[in-house]
Amino acid sequence: MSVKNNKISTRKDDYSQWYLDVIEAADLAEYGPVKGTMVIKPYGYAIWENIQSILNAKIKETGHKNAYFPLLIPKSFFNKEASHVDGFAKECAVVTHYRLKNNNKGEIVVDPEAKLEEELIIRPTSETIINHSFSQWINSWRDLPVLINQWANVLRWEMRTRPFLRTSEFLWQEGHTAHATEIEAEQEAEKMLGVYNDFVRDYLAMSVVAGKKSESEKFAGAKHTYTIEAMMQDGKALQSATSHNLGQNFAKAFDIQFLDKENKKQYVWQTSWGMSTRIIGGLIMTHSDDSGLVLPPNIAPIKVVLIPILNGSDTDQNVLKMVKKIKDILKLKDHLEVDDRDNLSMGMKFNIWEKKGVPIRLELGAKELEKGSVVLARRDTKDKILVNIDNLAKVIKDTLEDMQNELSKKSEQNRIKNTKIVNNWEDFKKAIESEKFVLAHWSGEASVEAKIKKETGATIRCLPFDQKKENGKCVYSGKASEQRVLFAKAY
Amino acid sequence: MSVKNNKISTRKDDYSQWYLDVIEAADLAEYGPVKGTMVIKPYGYAIWENIQSILNAKIKETGHKNAYFPLLIPKSFFNKEASHVDGFAKECAVVTHYRLKNNNKGEIVVDPEAKLEEELIIRPTSETIINHSFSQWINSWRDLPVLINQWANVLRWEMRTRPFLRTSEFLWQEGHTAHATEIEAEQEAEKMLGVYNDFVRDYLAMSVVAGKKSESEKFAGAKHTYTIEAMMQDGKALQSATSHNLGQNFAKAFDIQFLDKENKKQYVWQTSWGMSTRIIGGLIMTHSDDSGLVLPPNIAPIKVVLIPILNGSDTDQNVLKMVKKIKDILKLKDHLEVDDRDNLSMGMKFNIWEKKGVPIRLELGAKELEKGSVVLARRDTKDKILVNIDNLAKVIKDTLEDMQNELSKKSEQNRIKNTKIVNNWEDFKKAIESEKFVLAHWSGEASVEAKIKKETGATIRCLPFDQKKENGKCVYSGKASEQRVLFAKAY
Numbered sequence: 001m002s003v004k005n006n007k008i009s010t011r012k013d014d015y016s017q018w019y020l021d022v023i024e025a026a027d028l029a030e031y032g033p034v035k036g037t038m039v040i041k042p043y044g045y046a047i048w049e050n051i052q053s054i055l056n057a058k059i060k061e062t063g064h065k066n067a068y069f070p071l072l073i074p075k076s077f078f079n080k081e082a083s084h085v086d087g088f089a090k091e092c093a094v095v096t097h098y099r100l101k102n103n104n105k106g107e108i109v110v111d112p113e114a115k116l117e118e119e120l121i122i123r124p125t126s127e128t129i130i131n132h133s134f135s136q137w138i139n140s141w142r143d144l145p146v147l148i149n150q151w152a153n154v155l156r157w158e159m160r161t162r163p164f165l166r167t168s169e170f171l172w173q174e175g176h177t178a179h180a181t182e183i184e185a186e187q188e189a190e191k192m193l194g195v196y197n198d199f200v201r202d203y204l205a206m207s208v209v210a211g212k213k214s215e216s217e218k219f220a221g222a223k224h225t226y227t228i229e230a231m232m233q234d235g236k237a238l239q240s241a242t243s244h245n246l247g248q249n250f251a252k253a254f255d256i257q258f259l260d261k262e263n264k265k266q267y268v269w270q271t272s273w274g275m276s277t278r279i280i281g282g283l284i285m286t287h288s289d290d291s292g293l294v295l296p297p298n299i300a301p302i303k304v305v306l307i308p309i310l311n312g313s314d315t316d317q318n319v320l321k322m323v324k325k326i327k328d329i330l331k332l333k334d335h336l337e338v339d340d341r342d343n344l345s346m347g348m349k350f351n352i353w354e355k356k357g358v359p360i361r362l363e364l365g366a367k368e369l370e371k372g373s374v375v376l377a378r379r380d381t382k383d384k385i386l387v388n389i390d391n392l393a394k395v396i397k398d399t400l401e402d403m404q405n406e407l408s409k410k411s412e413q414n415r416i417k418n419t420k421i422v423n424n425w426e427d428f429k430k431a432i433e434s435e436k437f438v439l440a441h442w443s444g445e446a447s448v449e450a451k452i453k454k455e456t457g458a459t460i461r462c463l464p465f466d467q468k469k470e471n472g473k474c475v476y477s478g479k480a481s482e483q484r485v486l487f488a489k490a491y
Numbered sequence: 492m493s494v495k496n497n498k499i500s501t502r503k504d505d506y507s508q509w510y511l512d513v514i515e516a517a518d519l520a521e522y523g524p525v526k527g528t529m530v531i532k533p534y535g536y537a538i539w540e541n542i543q544s545i546l547n548a549k550i551k552e553t554g555h556k557n558a559y560f561p562l563l564i565p566k567s568f569f570n571k572e573a574s575h576v577d578g579f580a581k582e583c584a585v586v587t588h589y590r591l592k593n594n595n596k597g598e599i600v601v602d603p604e605a606k607l608e609e610e611l612i613i614r615p616t617s618e619t620i621i622n623h624s625f626s627q628w629i630n631s632w633r634d635l636p637v638l639i640n641q642w643a644n645v646l647r648w649e650m651r652t653r654p655f656l657r658t659s660e661f662l663w664q665e666g667h668t669a670h671a672t673e674i675e676a677e678q679e680a681e682k683m684l685g686v687y688n689d690f691v692r693d694y695l696a697m698s699v700v701a702g703k704k705s706e707s708e709k710f711a712g713a714k715h716t717y718t719i720e721a722m723m724q725d726g727k728a729l730q731s732a733t734s735h736n737l738g739q740n741f742a743k744a745f746d747i748q749f750l751d752k753e754n755k756k757q758y759v760w761q762t763s764w765g766m767s768t769r770i771i772g773g774l775i776m777t778h779s780d781d782s783g784l785v786l787p788p789n790i791a792p793i794k795v796v797l798i799p800i801l802n803g804s805d806t807d808q809n810v811l812k813m814v815k816k817i818k819d820i821l822k823l824k825d826h827l828e829v830d831d832r833d834n835l836s837m838g839m840k841f842n843i844w845e846k847k848g849v850p851i852r853l854e855l856g857a858k859e860l861e862k863g864s865v866v867l868a869r870r871d872t873k874d875k876i877l878v879n880i881d882n883l884a885k886v887i888k889d890t891l892e893d894m895q896n897e898l899s900k901k902s903e904q905n906r907i908k909n910t911k912i913v914n915n916w917e918d919f920k921k922a923i924e925s926e927k928f929v930l931a932h933w934s935g936e937a938s939v940e941a942k943i944k945k946e947t948g949a950t951i952r953c954l955p956f957d958q959k960k961e962n963g964k965c966v967y968s969g970k971a972s973e974q975r976v977l978f979a980k981a982y
Contacts, residue, residue: 030627032561032620033568034611039624042556042639049557060825065533066540070523071613071644071660072584077524078591078599090591093563094601095613097585098648100569108569110585110610119601120525122562122586122613129523133530136521142834148533153562153644157589169562334551343633 008355010290015234020163022284025355026293029163036161036168040277043356044164046301047280048171052151054203054299055173055275058195064147064175069129071153072120077128081221081253091157093122093168122155127221127246127272130176131254138178138268140259145188146178164281165238165491172276178256178268182247185269186224189245192273193226196241204279205296205404206230206286207412208240209437209486211462216446219272223247229461229486231415232285235435237461237488240282243273281491286411287380293357294380296407297400303335304396305353309346309365319369322389326364326374329393354379359403360396380407421484428475428487432458437488439464441472441481448477458487499846501781506725511654513775516846517784520654527652527659531768534847535655537792538771539662543642545694545790546664546766549686555638555666560620562644563611568619572712572744582648584613584659613646618712618737618763621667622745629669629759631750636679637669655772656729656982663767669747669759673738676760677715680736683764684717687732695770696787696895697721697777698903699731700928700977702953707937713763714738720952720977722906723776726926728952728979731773734764772982777902778871784848785871787898788891794826795887796844800837800856810860813880817855817865820884845870850894851887871898912975919966919978923949928979930958932972934965943967949978 008021023029028044031037040048056066072095099114123129134146155169175192179185193210200206208228218225222244229237250256251267260266287294297303308323310316323338330336337358339349346363353361363375374392377384380403387395419437422428431438433456442448442460453459463485472481499512514520519535522528531539547557563586590605614620625637646660666683670676684701691697699719709716713735720728741747742758751757778785788794799814801807814829821827828849830840837854844852854866865883868875871894878886910928913919922929924947933939933951944950954976963972 030624033565033623034561034563037561037563039561040559042558045558046556048559065537067533067536068531068539068662070525070528070530071646072525072528074524075591075599075601082593082597082599090599090602091589092591093586093611094588094591095584096587096601097610098582100566100581100583100585100612102573106573108566108573108581110566110587111581119588120584121591132524133521155562171559 008290008292011233018290019281019285022288022293022355023163026357028280028284028293031163034168036158038161038163038167038169040171043301044280047283047295047299048277050299050301051203051275051279052173055195055199056151058199059149059173059175062147062191062195064149064177067148067150068152069126069133069150071123073123073126073129075119075121077132078121081128081250092124093155093157095120095122123152124154124156125272125274126150126152126154126174127176127250128254131250131256131270134176134178134268135254135256138256138258141180141261144178144180144258144268145184147175148177149173149175162281162491164277164284166278170277172274175271175273177271178251179270180258180260180266180268182269185247185271186245189224189226189243189271189273192271193228193241193243196243196273196275197228199275200228200230200240200279201408203296203298204283204286205298205407205411206240206282207408207415209415209462209464209466211464211467211486213242213462214446214449214460214485216449217460219244221246221249222272223249227462229488229490230282230286231411231418231437231488232282232491233414234285235418235437235488237437237486237490238278238282238285239461239490240279241273241275244271246270246272287407288357291382292355294407295357295359297359297404300357300359301335302337302356302358303400304330304332304360304362305337305339305358306362306364307339307346307349307353309363309368310340310342311366313366315366315369319364319366322364322369326362326389326392329389330396331393350377359400378403422475423472425475429456432456432487432489435489437461437486439467439484440475440487441483442485443474443477443479443481445477445479448474448479452476452487457489459490461486461488461490499781499783502724509781510772510776513779513784513846514654517848519771519775519784522654525659527649529652529654529658529660531662534792535771538774538786538790539768541790541792542694542766542770543664546686546690547642549690550640550664550666553638553682553686555640555668557640557642559641559643560617560624562614564614564617564620566610566612568623569612572619572741583615584646584648586611586613614643615645615647616763616765617641617643617645617665618667618741619745622741622747622761625667625669625759626745626747629747629749632671632752635669635671635749635759636675638666639668640664640666653772653982655768655775657769661768663765665765666763668762669742670761671749671751671757671759673760676738676762677736680715680717680734680762680764683762684719684732684734687734687764687766688719690766691719691721691731691770692899694787694789695774695777696789696898696902697731697773698899698906700906700953700955700957702955702958702977704733704953705937705940705951705976707940708951710735710763712737712740714740718953720979720981721773721777722902722909722928722979723773723982724905725776726909726928726979728928728977728981729769729773729776730952730981731770732764732766735762737761737763778898779848782873783846785898786848786850788850788895791848791850792826793828793847793849794891795821795823795851795853796828796830796849797853797855798830798837798840798844800854800859802857804857806857806860810855810857813855813860817853817880817883820880821887822884841868850891869894913966914963916966920947923947923978923980926980928952928977930955930975930977931966932963932974933976934968934970934972936968936970939965939968943978948980950981952977952979952981
């Protein structure tokens with residue numbers, strides 16, 4: 001494990017630099033050699049593995065099976081459902097050749113003779129290639145529903161990148177389903193948004209607003225897109241996961257038909273839904289502070305770090321014996337790390353683990369041992385208490401639970417505190433400028449939405465499910481509106 | 492789950508077609524739309540998930556951490572360590588453009604203006620890009636060893652493809668490590684081959700020969716390559732996993748140096764090692780029979796299928812009640828599948844699950860219920876016995892263990908029976924023609940190895956670890972030889 005001594009900018013001074021500093025100080029990731037790419041380092045990847053393992057179990061519990069589809073998609077597939085390409089998929093990496101060779105200078109060059117007849121696209125998302133398979137798999141109503149999930153890398157060329165939040169290649173899961181009826185597809189899309197909502201709440205301690213995307217903001221191939229939007233500490237929104245009701249768009253493009261019970265041919269109704277490594281960016285920005293990363297215990301790869309304080313005297317042996325005993329008592333397996341490195345000062349160790357956001361740090365030296373106790377320092381509040389070793393397992397369990405709850409609460413309170421209900425254009429602009437979530441009436445017109453975006457930088461994050469119908473006037477156009485929608489600047 | 496009614500060719504009639512038929516009948520995979528690619532269907536992917544989960548735990552137990560490195564590698568990296576490219580990596584997919592656009596006919600085309608300055612290569616393996624990172628991570632002896640593993644997709648263009656065995660894109664894990672000393676790297680390479688060896692033996696019930704590759708057959712960037720070679724039922728070898736001692740080749744190419752304890756700069760010593768979805772091809776070809784797939788219980792996604800036999804009478808309710816009770820008793824969770832579909836005959840169901848290689852099939856109808864029993868059919872031997880429900884959990888446990896052991900034994904016996912020790916060229920040719928493993932003396936000359944390959948199609952699979960030094964004469968050249976090596980035709 002490498003030792004970093006970099007300083008972390010404060011959120012107040014430079015929020016954007018603070019985010020990069022937290023990632024570097026915690027050793028989560030670094031830029032790759034190709035612009036827009038990222039190396040996910042072991043500690044960052046361990047967070048992703050935890051996310052995968054929990055979310056994967058939830059995806060399976062809801063009846064989905066994992067499969068794997070090819071990375072490379074024939075360009076012609078993009079012509080079949082071109083509307084979804086309009087949205088984002090044009091920024092795609094294109095494979096044109098399939099061989100390298102040595103030139104006469106002994107260098108490795110692309111072999112011009114190995115040119116592909118049809119260019120291949122690295123998947124920006126897999127709707128086209130998966131639906132190509134679905135068209136072969138589905139014949140009868142008995143084959144439905146088809147409930148598939150894939151864990152994969154995808155690529156969308158990005159010019160302005162930021163680790164986790166926006167990288168060309170990223171990792172995600174993408175669910176793809178096909179159903180016999182429209183209502184089933186709608187229920188599936190809503191159900192999976194619920195899975196995401198519960199997951200980020202219960203494990204990532206992130207409070208989000210769930211709702212429907214506006215027509216302009218939805219996935220271009222979808223009928224409806226549902227989203228959960230989290231608030232970062234700077235008041236900006238982060239789209240944390242989306243779920244699409246695709247209607248019959250892809251079914252018609254890829255001719256996915258089934259014989260229904262009356263022996264009539266019908267197009268299937270479909271959904272897709274995904275959560276990506278982007279969520280790690282949201283996790284970092286939701287909880288971390290000016291001392292570095294803060295991780296909710298339910299997702300932290302290391303929940304407790306135990307630091308023996310040795311002084312070169314005879315008591316060291318007793319301290320190390322007790323360290324071993326504590327390890328046995330706590331039964332935390334890989335979630336407990338003992339830092340007994342002999343080349344680092346205590347101060348450096350405290351600092352390292354603080355920056356890594358480990359929820360609990362235990363300190364044990366001769367002084368503590370004499371009292372049969374250990375010092376327990378908590379990452380979020382930075383409180384330090386002396387705990388009797390007999391009570392340690394229980395105190396740790398309670399502290400981890402409490403920390404998880406407190407981080408959840410803090411995230412929710414931050415969101416509520418910084419969400420403003422506004423009723424006129426001046427207040428709207430002020431609220432957006434001060435980087436807040438804004439609930440305001442909107443006429444429902446895409447043109448108005450575009451003007452608001454142009455003038456303030458704010459987009460409609462969603463039409464929140466929890467906003468009741470109420471008569472109002474569009475904050476921009478003054479036209480009639482039935483519901484407040486959520487505006488914010490976004491990552 | 493779709494119902495396939497395809498016939499399976501016999502191994503004797505057409506081994507190659509048999510392999511494809513088994514895959515189709517078990518619904519494991521199918522060809523993708525791009526030549527050389529494969530869709531891994533849910534049942535096939537479930538096998539890969541089991542392999543991943545077990546192997547991942549073993550990789551972590553031996554101290555490695557997972558991380559993730561970019562898919563796309565700058566072409567210039569391949570010039571740094573060109574020797575490893577010579578081996579295989581020339582058959583690479585090359586990305587030259589990063590955008591699509593609509594042309595004036597409304598079609599999606601590659602945007603000629605979005606041409607990359609430097610072409611990017613889809614990783615055929617990640618030595619170059621990972622060692623680029625290592626050169627930044629490693630400074631001092633305290634940073635060593637670095638023990639990294641990655642689960643990823645890689646791509647090597649293939650013209651002649653076969654599902655699992657040889658596909659352009661495949662999934663694998665690739666371990667990459669850096670050490671302070673040569674001996675540590677050597678020990679690591681050997682240790683990880685041991686991990687693979689134990690894994691295929693204990694879970695996949697595959698008997699393999701472990702050994703060292705000849706200079707011609709080793710990974711082109713390596714000092715030594717170690718391998719485990721399995722024998723398929725047609726007598727051909729399948730390289731099941733490899734582990735490379737890379738020496739300092741990549742360290743020098745990527746300038747990975749550390750300050751040792753004497754404060755002197757040293758290049759690190761490295762290894763890499765991998766197992767891929769190819770092993771599923773080996774698993775299929777080791778155990779399956781003319782009725783379809785046979786899966787060792789320790790890797791089977793579904794260990795037991797329970798088929799209620801209903802006849803539309805009042806007793807059906809009792810049968811279904813007992814099915815529920817058996818489910819509770821067995822506690823097999825997802826490893827138990829109940830097939831209560833009402834549109835398939837019993838014969839069709841038996842056939843489906845047989846072709847899927849599920850180790851145990853249980854049949855329960857009114858007749859069995861009356862006796863408090865259930866019929867247990869075993870996939871490998873096809874034996875059927877009547878088991879009292881009170882003993883069922885124990886009998887299933889024992890049967891699964893026995894089946895695992897028997898498949899192991901069968902694999903080992905097949906290998907031993909079909910391995911021939913030969914001492915002259917005529918016998919050698921005959922043995923290779925009859926598709927056997929051959930242990931023969933070899934002069935150690937690459938030219939002889941090449942001639943043998945040209946004349947018989949056989950390659951040196953490895954210099955087996957278990958072959959003692961003995962003086963002999965090369966079966967081809969008559970020159971002195973110190974050890975018998977393993978020759979075979981290979982996949």
